[in-house]
Amino acid sequence: MRVALFVTCLVDLYRPRVGFAAVNLLERAGCQVEVPVQTCCGQPAYNNGDLDDARAIARQVIRAFEGFEHVVAPSGSCAGMLKCHYPTLFEDDPAWSDRALDLAERTHELTAFLTDVLGQDDFGAHYTGQATYHDSCSSLREMKVHAQPRRLLERVDGLQLKELGDNEVCCGFGGTFCVKYPELSARMVDDKVARIHETGADTLLAADLGCLLNIAGRLRRLDSMVRVYHIAEVLADMADGPGLGEAGDQGKERP
Amino acid sequence: MKSTAHAFKHNVHVALHDERLQRALHKAGGGFIDKRRAALDELPEFEALRESARAIKDHTLAHLDEYLEHFEAQVIASGGRVHWARTPEQARRIVVELCREAGAKRVTKGKSMVGEEIAVNEALEAAGFEAVETDLGEYIIQLAHEPPSHIIAPAIHKSRQDIAELFREHHGHHEALDSAREIVDEARERLRAAFLSADVGITGANFLVAETGSAIVVTNEGNGDLTATLPRTHIVLAGLEKVVPTLEDASVLLRLLARSATGQAFTAYTSLFTGPRRAEDGDGPEAFHVVLVDNGRSEMLGNEFHDMLRCIRCGACLNHCPIYGAVGGHAYGWVYPGPMGAVLTPLMQGLGEAGDLPNASSLCGRCEAVCPMSIPLPALLRRLRVRQYAAGGGSKRSRWGLAAWAFLARRPRLYQWAMGWGVRVLAALGGRRGRLRRLPGAGAWTAARDLPAPAGDTFQKQWRQRAGRGRG
Numbered sequence: 153m154r155v156a157l158f159v160t161c162l163v164d165l166y167r168p169r170v171g172f173a174a175v176n177l178l179e180r181a182g183c184q185v186e187v188p189v190q191t192c193c194g195q196p197a198y199n200n201g202d203l204d205d206a207r208a209i210a211r212q213v214i215r216a217f218e219g220f221e222h223v224v225a226p227s228g229s230c231a232g233m234l235k236c237h238y239p240t241l242f243e244d245d246p247a248w249s250d251r252a253l254d255l256a257e258r259t260h261e262l263t264a265f266l267t268d269v270l271g272q273d274d275f276g277a278h279y280t281g282q283a284t285y286h287d288s289c290s291s292l293r294e295m296k297v298h299a300q301p302r303r304l305l306e307r308v309d310g311l312q313l314k315e316l317g318d319n320e321v322c323c324g325f326g327g328t329f330c331v332k333y334p335e336l337s338a339r340m341v342d343d344k345v346a347r348i349h350e351t352g353a354d355t356l357l358a359a360d361l362g363c364l365l366n367i368a369g370r371l372r373r374l375d376s377m378v379r380v381y382h383i384a385e386v387l388a389d390m391a392d393g394p395g396l397g398e399a400g401d402q403g404k405e406r407p
Numbered sequence: 408m409k410s411t412a413h414a415f416k417h418n419v420h421v422a423l424h425d426e427r428l429q430r431a432l433h434k435a436g437g438g439f440i441d442k443r444r445a446a447l448d449e450l451p452e453f454e455a456l457r458e459s460a461r462a463i464k465d466h467t468l469a470h471l472d473e474y475l476e477h478f479e480a481q482v483i484a485s486g487g488r489v490h491w492a493r494t495p496e497q498a499r500r501i502v503v504e505l506c507r508e509a510g511a512k513r514v515t516k517g518k519s520m521v522g523e524e525i526a527v528n529e530a531l532e533a534a535g536f537e538a539v540e541t542d543l544g545e546y547i548i549q550l551a552h553e554p555p556s557h558i559i560a561p562a563i564h565k566s567r568q569d570i571a572e573l574f575r576e577h578h579g580h581h582e583a584l585d586s587a588r589e590i591v592d593e594a595r596e597r598l599r600a601a602f603l604s605a606d607v608g609i610t611g612a613n614f615l616v617a618e619t620g621s622a623i624v625v626t627n628e629g630n631g632d633l634t635a636t637l638p639r640t641h642i643v644l645a646g647l648e649k650v651v652p653t654l655e656d657a658s659v660l661l662r663l664l665a666r667s668a669t670g671q672a673f674t675a676y677t678s679l680f681t682g683p684r685r686a687e688d689g690d691g692p693e694a695f696h697v698v699l700v701d702n703g704r705s706e707m708l709g710n711e712f713h714d715m716l717r718c719i720r721c722g723a724c725l726n727h728c729p730i731y732g733a734v735g736g737h738a739y740g741w742v743y744p745g746p747m748g749a750v751l752t753p754l755m756q757g758l759g760e761a762g763d764l765p766n767a768s769s770l771c772g773r774c775e776a777v778c779p780m781s782i783p784l785p786a787l788l789r790r791l792r793v794r795q796y797a798a799g800g801g802s803k804r805s806r807w808g809l810a811a812w813a814f815l816a817r818r819p820r821l822y823q824w825a826m827g828w829g830v831r832v833l834a835a836l837g838g839r840r841g842r843l844r845r846l847p848g849a850g851a852w853t854a855a856r857d858l859p860a861p862a863g864d865t866f867q868k869q870w871r872q873r874a875g876r877g878r879g
């Protein structure tokens with residue numbers, strides 16, 4: 153099965169290890185993974201009212217990911233952009249709307265793809281700790297992903313999952329929202345951090361790097377002991393290095 | 408009321424640092440959410456009802472002219488009159504004129520958001536009438552000279568102590584009341600006197616029924632009934648979009664309204680008012696008027712904000728909004744707060760005045776998820792942003808930043824070269840600490856958060872290097 157990885161701009165730039173973890177999981181589940189040249193899904197333009205740039209970027213993504221059986225993103229937000237919003241962007245453009253719909257049908261969020269499409273929920277991973285899981289708004293409401301990451305985490309040896317209170321509430325990231333309205337965003341992430349601490353978990357996991365950067369940034373500022381990883385890192389047994397924002401060797405991946 | 412939506416950021420700052428408000432918001436917070444959840448758990452057909460409700464409203468809006476004319480004909484047939492107001496000014500003039508015709512001194516009011524929208528109380532007072540709000544929450548904020556902070560719970564920002572103090576000040580006794588019971592009893596005593604002496608009663612309407620010419624008003628206090636039936640004249644204020652074809656249609660919407668709003672299966676009072684009192688009626692007004700307010704609604708009917716006209720003002724989007732929950736309703740600066748307000752206020756007051764509102768959202772989508780009328784609120788907020796961007800709105804800095812980023816994002820090779828440098832610089836700055844406390848130009852991020860440092864080389868660069876070694 154030929155699968156293209158939509159790595160997402162944040163993973164590409166910030167946390168390459170998540171990309172390698174996603175590749176690792178997909179390959180072990182029998183996929184042949186390719187990584188077309190890519191930049192971003194275009195959400196910053198789309199959510200700021202700049203539809204011309206959003207469409208130009210979307211056309212670029214549609215072209216680059218044509219011909220793959222499936223397109224998988226380690227993010228509900230970027231997958232949601234491809235799946236839910238590209239078709240909207242081109243609804244009045246007959247030349248592109250079919251191509252956008254075709255991509256939408258082939259696009260998946262990583263945890264949902266592993267469980268629902270590939271039928272895999274045990275990757276034999278080991279992680280010692282109590283983890284809580286943050287549902288990103290896009291995963292939950294656009295991609296309808298809720299049970300899948302939990303099913304995967306239940307199979308991780310040594311990991312005890314603690315449910316996060318108010319799991320339907322946004323963490324306050326929201327793309328450019330967090331820098332346009334920093335006081336509101338700070339309040340929201342503070343509420344989220346309070347819920348995380350209430351669980352008593354030592355690790356926070358999520359499947360969206362945007363939320364994770366936001367929450368990890370606040371946790372580090374508060375000198376919290378809670379460590380932060382993308383769920384793919386734990387599932388691929390690659391959560392042995394520093395968590396997001398932690399001190400340590402930030403260097404290249406070990407192949 | 409005069410909008411302060413242009414000062415949204417300032418309002419947010421003040422609200423976040425207002426300890427009394429924060430305590431009140433915290434206390435009110437989860438109640439509505441839990442009650443709604445419990446009510447829906449007992450209603451397995453909720454999704455089906457939601458679909459019917461949407462279909463009813465979409466059908467009505469597609470034939471709005473016909474249903475409004477039919478409604479008017481039925482009101483006239485039952486002995487009432489319908490007045491059409493394109494603007495808030497026209498609506499105020501009509502109401503004042505009707506009160507003069509009735510020879511009124513005192514006017515009682517049931518809660519009406521359209522009344523707030525057209526600032527009817529100010530107009531009545533300016534014309535020399537005494538206007539008394541009879542919904543307890545509205546009565547409280549009228550005493551405090553404040554606008555409502557929630558569309559169904561106007562005084563939700565007030566604590567019991569705040570209210571007791573207000574009553575002490577305005578009702579002229581020495582000691583503040585301490586129990587909710589005492590507060591309610593005192594308000595009832597005051598309001599009874601107003602009900603019995605009012606000449607005109609003004610209510611809103613939750614629905615207007617075309618087939619019967621009726622106005623449906625739901626309340627939990629019964630104040631709507633006393634406002635409508637005791638005075639000589641009853642005036643109904645309603646937006647054009649409130650009309651539904653039949654009683655059957657109204658009943659579908661009613662099943663969703665209270666559950667979405669307060670988690671009740673039904674409100675304590677659901678009253679239908681049809682025309683003035685008939686010869687055989689025991690009570691009721693001598694005159695019955697409906698003032699239909701447009702105020703931008705007919706324009707929305709034909710544009711990309713059409714979906715907003717399905718709104719039944721239940722308040723579920725406010726109750727589930729993390730922004731509303733953090734700052735309350737007053738920060739939004741005008742009559743309608745929360746996600747529905749962030750759509751309506753710019754449409755009614757202009758994007759120049761309320762340009763922050765559609766932007767101050769993480770587009771988390773919880774509002775759309777709970778909306779009983781399936782209004783795509785995040786999409787509507789985005790459409791306002793599109794209008795704003797096309798009109799050259801937003802700060803220079805953010806427009807520039809966005810343009811520079813988009814220029815790169817449309818050119819993958821250049822993007823990878825430029826971003827590759829960017830992340831290496833950030834990684835070097837982060838060093839072994841793995842994070843940055845401060846970064847020039849990133850103050851909005853680093854005010855409350857560290858910036859986790861990137862790893863060094865981008866994923867794509869590392870991937871292609873490996874592919875070069877025979878992998879990939």
